[in-house]
Amino acid sequence: MELTVLDQNNDAAAAAAGGCSTGSCGTTDDQMSHLPDSIREKVENHPCYSEEAHHYFARMHVAVAPACNIQCHYCNRKYDCSNESRPGVVSELLTPDQAVMKTKAVAANIPQMTVLGIAGPGDPLANPERTFETFRRLSEEAPDIKLCVSTNGLALPESVDELAKHNIDHVTITINTVDPDIGAQIYPWIYWNNRRIRGRRGAEILIEQQQKGLQMLVDRGILVKVNSVMIPGVNDQHLKEVSRIVKEKGAFLHNVMPLISEPEHGTFYGLMGQRGPEPEELQDLQDECAGDMNMMRHCRQCRADAVGLLGEDRGEEFTIDKIEQMNIDYDAAMQTRKVVHEGIMEELHEKQEKKRRLAAVSVSANDATPQANTRPALMAVATSGGGLINQHFGHATEFLIYEASPAGVRFISHRKVDQYCIGNDSCGEKESALAGSIRALKGCEAVLCSKIGYEPWSLLEEAGIVPNGEHAMEPIEEAVLAVYQEMAAEGKLEEPQPEAAVSQTASA
Template identity: 70%
Template structure:
């Protein structure tokens, strides 16, 4: 059964625009889905946009081999300075993966999801992958299990996947046309031999589609990842989105190609460019008509640990984990307490302005949107938000390694806010006397925030404030610890009332 939408406010099935007061609540956005489906995604940071503000994930790198070659991939080992798929610092045995998972779950109690995503393809390493899942399902039953795959070996392993309580599977599907696939995949390893060109792409596509159908028939939630490669599959991805939705996929994640030459990929060395932020958003918006879109993906390393957007893997090396004394029964009790507190906070953030709460009081002057698309004659504006999680504005500008980008539009009372994605930046402030000295980092950040009107953070120094204003950006630290959507809506309304927003831009309206 095709599931019409996840908790993404921009999809028609989800009801149009996002509330300006507490719209991040998962219980609100998932209300149209069956109870058992809501339970599966409610605290899954990769399958739920709202959950990624509150819950953490981890990947264990137990799968070194891959059965296909992609022009955008170059697997690297013992590499700590690159943040992208296929990169790991330590390759783990299933036993080491088990120990690391219990350690992370004890030290980071908001971690809810364990995924195997490489550095190769997990299903090209079935013994190592399934042994890891087998141990985890027995010893850590409170952790959700996920696997990511290119899909070539998927059909033959669907039954075993379902035996290990794996409710979430991600398949990378970049095309449904073998001619396009031949431009992305130079070869696959199939039936003990290497197959090339269009024939290889056709086999891969057939296996991906077959596996997708088999999983959805068994009730497994499937997210489809697609890499946007300008000039190769950019227009074609709209057809991919339509096809995978028809076959029952739950969520579509269109990701930008990472093609810097220093990564050593074929595309990078050949000068293939990645998409701009606007190109990525435009395609996501076009695909959203057919498929619920994931916009909060960070294209994580194969050994990532922590909240999306952060990586605490260095805290959990094999050596450090071996020295830890973990009482997992006690850790499970602590995790339950932390999760209950998170859910209480999420519920509080969902309250209407006239509903009292001991833990959270929304901005009284903001009217809760009925989630109708914003009138097209109103100007839309984008805002960058510095946050460490929790769904609130709570990070110093100088400490941010990424900014979440939101778009707002409305008449000043009814304001629709939607999440667009995340943009990574270099750290501006390293602490001590070095803050403010990193001119290059600040200049790069300003370039990265192109198209943004305002910057919301908990605090900001005088120098970056002046530099942002000189670049035409509006810095703001007045909404610290407020829910992100409330803060964005409030700043939008202030700028609208002051006449500081640009003239209406038809293409940017939220009703698109």
Template identity: 60%
Template sequence: MKSQPAPEASGCTTSSCGSSDGPSDMAPEVWEKVKNHPCYSEEAHHYYARMHVAVAPACNIQCNYCNRKYDCANESRPGVVSEKLTADQAVRKVLAVAAEIPQLSVVGIAGPGDSLAAGAKNTLNTFDQLSQLAPDIKLCLSTNGLALPDYVHRLKATNIDHVTITINMVDPEVGQHIYPWIFHNHKRYTGIEASRILHERQMLGLEMLQEAGILAKINSVMIPGINDEHLIDVNREVKKRGAFLHNIMPLISDAAHGTHFGLTGQRGPTAQELKALQDKCEGDMKLMRHCRQCRADAVGLLGEDRGSEFTAEKVMLMDVDLDGAGFEKRETYREHVESERATRHASKAAAIAEVAHIAGEKPILVAVATKGGERINEHFGHAKEFQIYEVTAKGAKFVGHRRVDLYCEGGSGDEDGLETIINAINDCVAVFVAKIGGCPSKSLEAAGIEPVDSYAFEYIEESALAYYASYTERLGSGAIHEKIGADASIRQGAYTARRA
């Protein structure tokens, strides 16, 4: 008998940023910090929303992969915003969003420059107000780490217990190819000297966060031919200094973005290159694989952006509750999620037990079309992204996501769009969907990808395990042949226009 769909309250419209571990895999005090944080917990991102407020336009370093854009609605990548905000505007916007989106659990500052540059005035002012007006919402920030050692004690005093540092190298020889310059102590540095100072400050800041009891997530951009293999060293060094989570992201290098790497033709990694590096770094160090490389003003569940609903102009016209801002709705929603989680943990354990007899089989990858809630609940033609799971008899593990063009636009299928979808998931043996038409099914089958709609609205992981049992049985009987995996492409460029 099929289970019934969960309430629409939960969801993540499109997964990768965090640990998939549960309460049994970490200290209780750490679990309490991460369980509702969609960027620190893979499980949480199915249920909880985040928002970034763009109050930090200044930056103290230059990265060859970055070009900040302050009035851009058609790109989805770090450093891009539609409008910059003052601290007061940001606080009002947070309270407006908190009242409308009960899934909101985290407010972060991630630029569009560096959150701690220029004295961190706007960042700290914003956090000081929010800690008083919405104390149930977690506060976090992202930084390149150059100024971090100067602010760790101040962040601790503001009850910030999550900090993300972008660390792309631990060797200045490598760093000089990523960072043209830094600005530190009123002086500009270039070359190896700039990278050396940045490296030393990043390591010091990370150590200070560990001493202060603040969880640190490390973001690293994988740049083939420059730091790809070196990121194994980065992983080792940040782990030694107590980092909680490592997020290895693909370089976005479209020439249209105007970055140095984009204009000089530096390529990003393929899906297989990225996964291979992540697999090498995974072990005692938790790896985040659901990161969306969000805009600096993103609002909503991971993979969606509702920022256009909450522009500064629209927020000024809203009747914003400055006392509570929807606290009761958020509390009710959290209670629902905790109940859902208990059911999910038991269901996953039972599904793994069902396939425990299968031994020695190779892992397979499956793609999933989902609107969220950990269910297969999206039509193939409506998917903007496919979540990728690696499945064995030990479980179904989320390992990434692939953004795609919509196949269905205006009620008809786009054959060019179908080709890009196949290119994005052609390392998968199957794609799970709620519904799919005959034409795309035939094209997928011709590419060696089995379209599966028999698990519509079922839970993803349990369905993946049931499929794995069927797949291995058919493989053993000779009914099907093992697919020779092809490389898959990671979508580059301005792939997600903001909702009008």
């Protein structure tokens, strides 16, 4: 069985291959490696695009854009909250002036910060003066920072010229549907040409504007990523078509995210009891879309004012009060940043080289054990970064999920365990953090970590998940493959997945 290594793809090959289908993605955990070289160079230091890079490079969002021109049923316009971590939520709004000051302060203090995004809490392009003033000044005063923006797309066509003037790395458009009837179930109204337009007609205009804007950006050579929120029973099946269409139009990456709809967030969906997808439903959809499109698998769905590495938020260190006290010499900071960025890129390239060598080793190891027809198995990994199994089970706030199969090992997704609960029926306040962790691992057959306590050990075994601390400090893919081979050797892969570990929706 040969591993498919897609690292060397050129544009033509990537187009011909049409992305990678389920189970044939090779050993990479890195979505960037599926991209053509020209795009990869543009995004390789972007923490949001690479499970690898996000341990090294940081990002920040500045909340300069409060107003919005549409209503989405998954959004609550009361965004002012410091205790929630999800898109659209911020603690303090900034003026463009404050945003520039904050960006420079963060860039000087966290030299790994490469990317500045404007993502709300409203729609950035519905706040054109505040958004573009921020971009214009940062392009001039901090030219070493990449800029990006996300939008619902309604005001995108009229904004493309202005976007093209600045140092905009890429634009993210949230496209949840291309069908106005589905759109009417997601967007109750839009504000368009000085009127509120409701229902299907509003959704139809929004969809037209999104598609037009996408085309215009691609024509200008600006990278476009598409975000979609997976809403069970509304657009879940339809997102495969969305994926195909946006790929055809030239979007370089599709990020299908789960609906977050806790009632306490006060969104329409939350209050009405619309459920979010189970992790396996999300994964199945991402796999199905992957036949057509480069999929993004490690989005952390961060706040609209997040600061720091993906999955962390150092916003508290950079409140307006605090940055006003800081004295930033940005020219000096830029020199330090350059050295830091070069160092990180060198380290990352070395790691990629090492991974390539490992992939070659895996191919020969692979020949020896699992049969070509052994079933795939999911495993969870506790890691604090660096591509190693190096985190205690009890310290993990999220797990990386890998799938091992005869085709190799591939990164599937991450699952959070303590920031918000991932289910909607059986998980209430009484549920302990441990039970929450075990729920998050549903569908996995093993969990690899550096260490694990006695209590979780037995609870995991009861749940049909084999705890494994034998591969501490080893590279993730190598360890996952080794465990898979052990499972094959023990004959476990000839049996169906143990009952307790099988979820309601997983077909494996």
